[in-house]
Every structure is written in C-alpha cells, then in structure tokens.
Amino acid sequence: xxxxxxxxxxxxxxxxxxxxxxxxxxxxxxxxxxxxxxxxxxxxxxxxxxxxxxxxxxxxxxxxxxxxxxxxxxxxxxxxxxxxxxxxxxxxxxxxxxxxxxxxxxxxxxxxxxxxxxxxxxxxxxxxxxxxxxxxxxxxxxxxxxxxxxxxxxxxxxxxxxxxxxxxxxxxxxxxxxxxxxxxxxxxxxxxxxxxxxxxxxxxxxxxxxxxxxxxxxxxxxxxxxxxxxxxxxxxxxxxxxxxxxxxxxxxxxxxxxxxxxxxxxxxxxxxxxxxxxxxxxxxxxxxxxxxx
Amino acid sequence: xxxxxxxxxxxxxxxxxxxxxxxxxxxxxxxxxxxxxxxxxxxxxxxxxxxxxxxxxxxxxxxxxxxxxxxxxxxxxxxxxxxxxxxxxxxxxxxxxxxxxxxxxxxxxxxxxxxxxxxxxxxxxxxxxxxxxxxxxxxxxxxxxxxxxxxxxxxxxxxxxxxxxxxxxxxxxxxxxxxxxxxxxxxxxxxxxxxxxxxxxxxxxxxxxxxxxxxxxxxxxxxxxxxxxxxxxxxxxxxxxxxxxxxxxxxxxxxxxxxxxxxxxxxxxxxxxxxxxxxxxxxxxxxxxxxxxxxxxxxxxxxxxxxxxxxxxxxxxxxxxxxxxxxxxxxxxxxxxxxxxxxxxxxxxxxxxxxxxxxxxxxxxxxxxxxxxxxxxxxxxxxxxxxxxxxxxxxxxxxxxxxxxxxxxxxxxxxxxxxxxx
Numbered sequence: 001x002x003x004x005x006x007x008x009x010x011x012x013x014x015x016x017x018x019x020x021x022x023x024x025x026x027x028x029x030x031x032x033x034x035x036x037x038x039x040x041x042x043x044x045x046x047x048x049x050x051x052x053x054x055x056x057x058x059x060x061x062x063x064x065x066x067x068x069x070x071x072x073x074x075x076x077x078x079x080x081x082x083x084x085x086x087x088x089x090x091x092x093x094x095x096x097x098x099x100x101x102x103x104x105x106x107x108x109x110x111x112x113x114x115x116x117x118x119x120x121x122x123x124x125x126x127x128x129x130x131x132x133x134x135x136x137x138x139x140x141x142x143x144x145x146x147x148x149x150x151x152x153x154x155x156x157x158x159x160x161x162x163x164x165x166x167x168x169x170x171x172x173x174x175x176x177x178x179x180x181x182x183x184x185x186x187x188x189x190x191x192x193x194x195x196x197x198x199x200x201x202x203x204x205x206x207x208x209x210x211x212x213x214x215x216x217x218x219x220x221x222x223x224x225x226x227x228x229x230x231x232x233x234x235x236x237x238x239x240x241x242x243x244x245x246x247x248x249x250x251x252x253x254x255x256x257x258x259x260x261x262x263x264x265x266x267x268x269x270x271x272x273x274x275x276x277x278x279x280x281x282x283x284x285x286x287x288x289x290x291x292x293x
Numbered sequence: 294x295x296x297x298x299x300x301x302x303x304x305x306x307x308x309x310x311x312x313x314x315x316x317x318x319x320x321x322x323x324x325x326x327x328x329x330x331x332x333x334x335x336x337x338x339x340x341x342x343x344x345x346x347x348x349x350x351x352x353x354x355x356x357x358x359x360x361x362x363x364x365x366x367x368x369x370x371x372x373x374x375x376x377x378x379x380x381x382x383x384x385x386x387x388x389x390x391x392x393x394x395x396x397x398x399x400x401x402x403x404x405x406x407x408x409x410x411x412x413x414x415x416x417x418x419x420x421x422x423x424x425x426x427x428x429x430x431x432x433x434x435x436x437x438x439x440x441x442x443x444x445x446x447x448x449x450x451x452x453x454x455x456x457x458x459x460x461x462x463x464x465x466x467x468x469x470x471x472x473x474x475x476x477x478x479x480x481x482x483x484x485x486x487x488x489x490x491x492x493x494x495x496x497x498x499x500x501x502x503x504x505x506x507x508x509x510x511x512x513x514x515x516x517x518x519x520x521x522x523x524x525x526x527x528x529x530x531x532x533x534x535x536x537x538x539x540x541x542x543x544x545x546x547x548x549x550x551x552x553x554x555x556x557x558x559x560x561x562x563x564x565x566x567x568x569x570x571x572x573x574x575x576x577x578x579x580x581x582x583x584x585x586x587x588x589x590x591x592x593x594x595x596x597x598x599x600x601x602x603x604x605x606x607x608x609x610x611x612x613x614x615x616x617x618x619x620x621x622x623x624x625x626x627x628x629x630x631x632x633x634x635x636x637x638x639x640x641x642x643x644x645x646x647x648x649x650x651x652x653x654x655x656x657x658x659x660x661x662x663x664x665x666x667x668x669x670x671x672x673x674x675x676x677x678x679x680x681x682x683x684x685x686x687x688x689x690x691x692x693x694x695x696x697x698x699x700x701x702x703x704x705x706x707x708x709x710x711x712x713x714x715x
Contacts, residue, residue: 020304020385020397040428047414047425054416126408127429128388198319287391290384 027283033130041133041140048112048141063145066108067100068152074217087219090256094156098253099216099246101153102178105146106242107207112138113186114203117194117289125290132282135190139183146175153253165255174248177264181241181271187278191285195292215246221257238263241271297400298481298512299363299386304395306356306381306536355381356536358395365401365480368513370523370544372551373533375677376565379516382533383407383485386514401480401512404431408485410470415459419450419469422458426473440476447502448472468495475502481512486519500525518677520548520620552618567601570666570673575603578674579641581664583682591650592685598645598664602638609635612665613646615655616678623660623703628667652687656705658698659683 034041053060075093078086086092116138117124117131124131157163193199211217223237224230238244244263251259356378363369371379384390386397387405412429413422423444427437437444445454448468450461458466484503500522507513507526517523523530523544530547532540540550570576579599586593596613610628617623628634635644646664661681666674686695689705696705 016400016402018388018399018403020388020392020399022394023391037428037431039432039434042434043421043425043428047417047421050421051414051416123412123429125389126411128405129429129431192320196320198321202320290390 023287025284026280027286029132029279029283030130034132037130037133040129041137044133044137045140048137049144052141060148063148064152066145067097067104067149070100070104071097071152078217086217087221087250087256090162090254091160094153094160094162094254095219095250095256096217097153097156098250101146101149101253102174102245102249103211103214103216103242104149105142105178106182107211108145109139109142109182110186110189110207111203112142113182114189114193114200117190118197118200121194131286131289132187132279135186135282136183138190139179139186142182143179157254162254164253167252167255167259170248170252170259174245174252174264177241177248177268177271178245180275181245181267184271184275184278187275187282191278191282191289194289195285214240214242220247220260234260235262235266238266239270241267243267296365297362297398298365298367299397299399299514301359301361301382301386301397302395304356304359304382304385304392304397305354306378306385306390307393308353308355354536356385356392356533359533359536359538360395361531361538361541363512363514365512366510367529368507368515368527370527370530370547371514371516371533372518372520372523372530372547373539375675375679376535376568377533378536379533380407380485381536383483383514383516386483399481403481403483404474404477404479405483406430406474406477406485407483409474410466413458413466413470416457418457419445419454419461423454423469423473426470430474430477431479432477436478444472444476445469447475447498464492464495471495471499475499475506479511481514482506483514485516518616518620519622520552522620524548565676565679568674568676571675572671572673574668574673576606576609576638576666576673577601578664578666578676581676581679583662583680585651585682585685587685591687592652594646594648594651594682594684596646596648596662596664597643599641599643600635600638600666601641604639606638606668607636608669609638610667610669611635611644611646612663612667612672613648614663614665614677616661616663617698617703618659618661618681620678623655652684653689654704655684656696656698656701656703657684657686 053062071093074096078092087095113135116134120134124134189199189203193203215223220234220237220243224234226233238260244260244267247257247260248264251257359378359382361369371382373379381390383405384407385392386399386403387407389405389407410426412426414425417425420441423441424434424437428434445451448465448471450465450469453461453465458469461469503513503515503526513526515523515527527544530542530544531538532547532551540547566581567577567579577600579601581596581598583594583596586595600609611633612625612627613633614625615623626633633646635642659681660683661678663675663677663679665672665676686697687705688694689696690708696702
C-alpha cells in the first residue's frame with residue numbers, strides 16, 4: 001500500500017491519498033508508516049509485558065526463574081557427567097549463567113514472535129495497521145525479562161569474586177546484535193507460523209536442540225582446540241550469530257576471553273541478511289494473513 | 294476530481310474455495326504432499342495465491358466490478374443481503390485484504406470501524422485499553438491524551454476506568470469501545486454495522502454521535518441492516534447483490550427497492566444454500582424454512598434448519614433475531630438466555646426453533662427473522678432477515694380485538710384497570 005503526500009495547490013495543504021490495488025510480488029517496506037504507528041508499537045509492547053505477568057502466579061520472578069533453573073539443571077548435569085565441556089579457568093556456574101542470559105532472550109523472543117501473529121488474528125482481520133508491529137513488539141517485550149535476569153548474574157559474580165573488565169562497554173553493541181538476530185528469525189517464523197500451524201510444535205523442540213549447538217553449555221574454545229584448523233572453525237562458526245553473541249557476552253560480562261570480533265562481524269552480516277529477507281518475506285505474505293488467520 | 298473522497302473503480306475480489314480443503318495447513322503435511330507428487334502439488338501450492346484462467350471450478354467472486362464514487366462530505370450507505378459482498382468491500386477499502394483486480398482511491402485520512410473494541414484485552418484496565426484500542430485505530434498518543442476525558446465521559450465508565458476490563462459488564466465494554474471509536478477524527482469514516490451492540494439508550498447515543506460526524510462535513514461509508522438508521526444518516530446508497538452493484542441512488546429509493554426485494558414469503562430463496570460457515574469452519578447450513586401453526590389458543594412459529602458439520606463441533610450457539618420490516622430490532626434471543634445450544638454436532642442434523650404462542654407476545658403483522666450460528670465469540674453463519682413471517686392476530690385482551698402492528702405497536706402489554714382503594 002503506497003501512501004503518497006500530494007500537495008493540493010489551491011489550499012496549500014497536504015492531502016493523504018491512499019491507493020488500493022492488488023499487490024503483486026515483493027513490496028517496499030513503508031518505513032514512514034511504521035514510524036507513524038510507533039505509538040501502537042509502544043502500547044502493544046506494554047500490553048505484551050503487562051499481560052504476561054498478570055497471568056502468572058510468580059509474576060516477574062519468572063524472568064529470573066527460567067535461566068536460573070536452566071543453570072541449576074545443567075550445572076548438575078555437568079557435575080554428574082564429569083565432562084569438561086566448560087571453560088578452563090573460570091567457574092562453571094557464572095560462565096553458564098552469563099551464556100543463559102542472551103540465550104533465554106533468544107529462545108523466548110523466538111517463541112513469542114512466532115505466536116504473535118496468530119494471537120493477533122482477531123485484530124488483524126478487523127483493523128489495518130502495519131503488521132510488522134506485531135512480531136516486533138513481542139520481541140521487545142522480552143527485553144524486560146532480559147534486564148531482570150541480570151539480577152542473578154550479579155549475585156553470582158559477587159559470590160565468585162568475578163569482576164568485568166573494559167569489555168563491559170561493548171554490552172550495548174551485543175544487545176543490539178542479539179535483538180537483530182532474534183528479530184530476523186522471528187520475522188520469518190511469525191509469517192510462516194500463521195500460514196502453517198505445525199510450525200509452533202516444531203519450533204519448541206528445535207530451539208531446545210539448537211541450544212546444544214550453541215556455546216551456551218560449553219565453551220567455544222573447545223572448537224578452537226579441535227584440530228590445527230580449530231581457530232578457523234571457530235571464526236566460521238560466527239556465521240551463526242548466537243555463537244558470537246554467546247562468546248561476546250562472556251567476554252564483556254565476566255571479562256573472560258577476548259571479544260570475538262571476527263565472529264561478531266560474520267554474525268552481524270548473517271543477521272542482517274536474515275533480517276532483510278525476513279522483512280521482505282513478511283511483507284510479501286502480509287496480504288494472505290487476514291485470509292488465513 | 295478534488296472533491297471526490299472515495300473512488301472505487303472495478304474492484305473485484307475472488308476467493309478460491311474448493312482448494313482450501315486440499316491445501317495443508319501444516320508444514321509437515323505440505324512437505325509430505327510435495328514429496329508424493331511434486332509437479333501437481335507445486336502447482337497447487339502456488340495456485341492459492343494466483344489464479345490460472347481456465348480453472349473455473351470452486352471460485353466465487355465475492356465482488357465483481359464494483360464501481361462508485363463518494364464526494365467529500367457525503368454519507369453513503371452500502372446495503373445488500375447477506376453474502377452480497379458488503380463486508381468484503383469494506384475490508385478492501387480498509388486495507389485489510391487485497392482486491393483481486395481493480396483500483397480504489399481514498400483522498401483524506403480514513404478510519405475504519407469494522408468491529409468495536411478491537412484489541413481490547415481483559416487484563417488491561419479501561420484506561421490502558423483506550424490507549425491500545427485508540428492506537429490500533431490509528432490515533433497518536435497525544436491525540437488520545439487530549440480526548441481521554443471526553444471518551445471516558447461519553448462511555449459512562451468513569452469510576453471504573455482504572456479497573457481491569459474483565460470486571461466490566463458486557464455493556465460497559467461495548468460502551469467504552471464505541472467511545473474510543475466515536476472520537477476518531479478522520480476525514481473519511483467507514484463503518485460496518487457496529488451499531489448492533491449495546492442497549493437501546495446507548496444505540497441512540499451512538500447514532501447521535503454518528504449523525505454529528507456526518508453533519509460535520511465528514512465523508513461516511515455506512516454498512517448496516519438498520520434501514521431506519523441508514524435513511525436517517527445517509528444521502529445516497531449503493532445496493533450490492535451477489536457481489537455486483539445493483540443500484541446506486543438516493544437513499545429513500547434504495548431503501549424501498551431493498552425492502553421490496555426482501556423475500557415476501559416464508560420460503561427462503563433456495564439458491565442461497567448451502568450457506569458455508571465463515572473463517573473456514575467446516576460447517577454449513579443446508580436449508581432454512583419457517584411455518585406458522587395457528588390455533589385459537591395461540592400461534593406457534595417453527596423455524597427449521599439443517600446443519601451439516603464436516604468435523605466435530607462441541608458447542609454451537611444459535612441466535613434468533615426478529616426485526617420489523619424497517620429493520621427495527623424487536624427481539625434478539627441469545628443462547629445464554631434461552632439455552633439455544635447444539636452440542637456435539639457431526640454430520641447432518643435438522644433442528645427446529647419453536648416459539649410457542651408467539652402472538653401472545655407480538656402484535657399481528659409482518660416481521661422478518663434472522664438466524665445466526667455461532668461458536669463462542671465468533672459468528673460463523675449469519676442468515677440475516679432471511680424471510681418474513683406473519684404473526685396471526687390474537688385476542689390478547691379477551692375483548693375481541695386484534696393488536697395489530699403498526700397501528701398499535703409491537704407488544705400487546707398485559708394491562709388491567711382497577712379502582713384503587715382509598
């Protein structure tokens with residue numbers, strides 16, 4: 001849908017002209033329109049946050065309990081297995097938890113965004129607004145959980161006497177990349193999930209499996225030590241954005257290891273490609289949403 | 294051209310219906326089918342979004358070559374029987390769905406009201422829902438800030454504005470929702486039958502506000518079955534029949550053509566059936582007919598219909614609505630009120646609504662009825678004003694006279710006059 005501002009010469013005022021015609025193929029993303037609807041975006045995010053906590057008994061505590069329980073379970077697993085898949089010179093628990101913080105954001109925002117359009121089906125079939133707002137606000141609402149989960153990390157760092165170093169300044173950068181990565185994939189999945197209802201089942205167990213492929217429980221240094229090409233593997237691994245993010249988070253929060261710049265650059269490139277692809281796919285499928293919702 | 298607010302030019306909308314059953318709505322299903330017969334299925338998957346000429350089966354044109362113009366400041370009604378394409382047209386003009394072909398232009402800021410309370414969430418307070426609903430409808434936050442007090446006052450829920458909406462009565466919800474919509478200030482307003490909500494008092498308030506909007510120079514496109522409201526608010530009308538424009542003209546003309554065209558007999562046009570449920574639900578109404586059985590003690594109305602379900606439906610709700618010939622609501626009986634539920638439906642079944650001694654409650658004369666089939670919170674089959682029925686006269690008071698509408702009104706009240714003790 002194109003909205004052009006036409007100048008009415010006689011009165012000198014701008015007139016909104018809406019043109020409605022069949023949309024074919026790839027569409028341009030109307031940034032101006034998204035900006036116009038920014039208040040809706042804010043309120044949808046607010047609603048997502050407030051509603052989620054109103055419906056739970058534990059309320060905001062859940063934001064902390066999710067990564068906390070994960071940490072306890074996997075910490076237990078490591079002790080029982082005796083395997084040394086953790087890092088070499090830092091206690092496992094804070095290492096693990098620092099990795100769980102971005103991972104929890106990633107997995108919860110992926111789930112939330114893929115469901116977001118389906119949950120909004122009543123609204124989508126009755127009102128027009130740029131549908132891109134829906135998955136974005138679902139993802140943004142998870143940032144609150146993200147912020148809250150830092151509480152446990154701070155306690156852990158006190159307990160283990162770990163202090164961050166100057167890399168902490170890179171935290172905002174990592175957060176931006178994390179959101180970009182989650183948004184890109186979230187866009188794809190939200191558009192797919194509303195057309196194919198079995199995606200939500202597959203997504204849940206896929207995310208669990210992918211967790212094991214991500215250096216959440218284990219240290220990416222193991223990759224570097226695999227064989228003589230180890231450090232190349234580790235860098236290429238950065239194409240999977242969450243890999244670089246995990247390593248980066250540990251570096252900036254715990255001061256453990258160097259910031260993995262090569263991984264992060266590769267991760268940013270792939271995130272941007274997925275994001276742009278996702279936005280265009282979403283926009284192209286938008287006309288079908290109201291019909292299949 | 295500068296005084297045209299809305300121009301609709303050969304808008305058509307095509308739906309492919311047969312295919313929907315065959316397309317898998319699970320990705321696994323789709324992938325399996327793709328492996329089984331690649332060529333056929335690739336074609337089928339793509340074909341849902343494109344239509345090849347020559348494949349004429351199972352295609353319905355919800356709208357075909359609809360064209361009309363609305364000038365700035367004009368109020369135009371879009372009327373037609375159910376299934377005529379009114380709601381589809383509004384959805385296209387509201388940018389909710391795309392036309393298959395044709396073009397429409399809207400000059401000016403447009404707001405669409407296809408439903409009241411869109412986006413309302415029960416856990417949020419009235420205040421929060423006003424902002425959410427307002428921004429969904431396209432308002433900016435500062436605009437809502439400015440109008441907030443007026444909105445709350447119009448709705449009458451002032452004391453409860455900071456309570457979660459799930460505590461509201463349904464009347465309060467509707468009033469608040471409509472109030473938000475009432476304070477939209479678009480240049481062009483598109484409204485779809487949202488006035489069929491709330492009590493009579495509130496409906497009057499809504500009509501009053503709409504009247505205000507219309508008279509203030511705004512352009513209004515109004516879809517309604519309430520002929521009285523339509524006549525009052527609009528200057529011109531567009532009549533849609535079977536997705537095509539049947540007539541465009543001055544409002545009184547259009548309304549009388551519409552009313553004349555309504556089914557004269559109590560036999561419903563068989564060409565309407567089966568009526569398939571909306572939203573893709575596997576349910577259809579195969580037939581609907583009514584008869585009146587009269588006796589000296591009273592007349593009983595029987596409305597028989599057959600439903601066919603292609604999958605299990607646990608609970609189906611039935612609404613029965615009686616309206617006067619001009620559209621005025623006489624009686625809307627909800628499932629909750631009268632236990633009009635159908636449980637565990639699968640396959641074909643015939644049902645009958647029985648209104649015993651209907652002429653004890655209704656004056657004698659002509660009325661129309663509607664049957665709505667609903668799932669909780671969603672109407673899926675709407676057979677609106679589908680036929681007339683005639684209520685035979687009844688000596689309500691026992692003094693040998695019949696209470697006839699329109700002369701005496703609609704309801705013969707039980708009434709006696711006695712001397713009061715001093």
